[in-house]
């Protein structure tokens with residue numbers, strides 16, 4: 232079945248990026264956000280990203296044409312009649328669960344229900360709804376419009392048809408797909424990536440090397456485009472912390488235990504680029520201006 236209409240639930244970093252990619256690919260998108268201010272900020276970011284991509288010749292459609300395909304909404308109950316729903320709310324099982332229960336009620340019975348969770352098994356998010364066969368994981372990475380890949384995860388109850396539809400949708404956005412056939416917490420990306428982020432913070436806690444040098448080590452030594460602290464500032468320290476907490480809770484594995492230093496930074500509201508201070512400091516224009524001092528204890 233050809234999908235035309237997509238609902239994206241959550242208008243934060245991932246939600247607006249996924250909405251943008253779907254609209255660029257020609258889908259009619261409805262973006263749900265908690266309030267008007269969040270939606271306005273999301274549309275502003277989409278507009279500026281599309282303008283840059285269009286100016287560089289990476290996408291054919293200008294801003295107006297892409298924005299014309301994105302409607303916005305603050306009432307989830309109104310998000311009916313779509314083919315694909317993609318949930319991108321905060322990394323908390325209780326909240327995702329609640330969103331999925333609402334979607335199962337308001338979405339057509341034939342719709343695909345996807346979660347962009349970083350770490351939580353899809354079967355847990357879909358638990359308790361009466362149609363778990365149509366639920367999949369669809370895990371994009373940030374910044375969504377620039378990253379060329381996403382992982383698609385099948386839970387035990389996911390039907391072959393739902394899995395195939397999810398694969399086809401991600402490919403229709405021009406992205407490569409990593410197929411994940413087991414609903415393990417953290418899937419492939421974060422199962423591998425998060426322990427290295429934990430280790431980077433532990434090295435910092437030990438005083439073994441600086442933020443700048445650890446980032447440089449991973450960029451120049453391993454060819455990564457960004458180091459772990461630069462990436463964490465873009466992703467959001469709170470989002471990284473929630474992902475680790477959830478992975479640690481799901482697995483009990485010490486390698487995923489969130490470091491105390493990360494918790495302190497999140498408690499202090501040092502969340503990365505979005506607050507102007509994370510591992511690095513940023514000015515109003517979003518340019519990096521220095522390295523943030525570490526909390527005293």
Ligand SMILES: NC(=O)c1ccc[n+]([C@@H]2O[C@H](COP(=O)([O-])OP(=O)(O)OC[C@H]3O[C@@H](n4cnc5c(N)ncnc54)[C@H](O)[C@@H]3O)[C@@H](O)[C@H]2O)c1
Nearest residue numbers: 241242243244245246265319320321322348349371373466
């Ligand atoms: N940031 C990344 O790089 C990244 C990458 C891959 C996956 N993810 C995952 O995507 C999801 C969203 O991450 P993000 O970076 O976009 O976060 P974000 O903080 O930018 O956005 C979170 C969204 O959740 C909504 N929200 C907050 N509390 C809510 C509630 N009680 N009920 C309903 N909605 C609520 C917010 O309004 C916002 O729309 C998380 O599951 C995260 O783990 C994030």
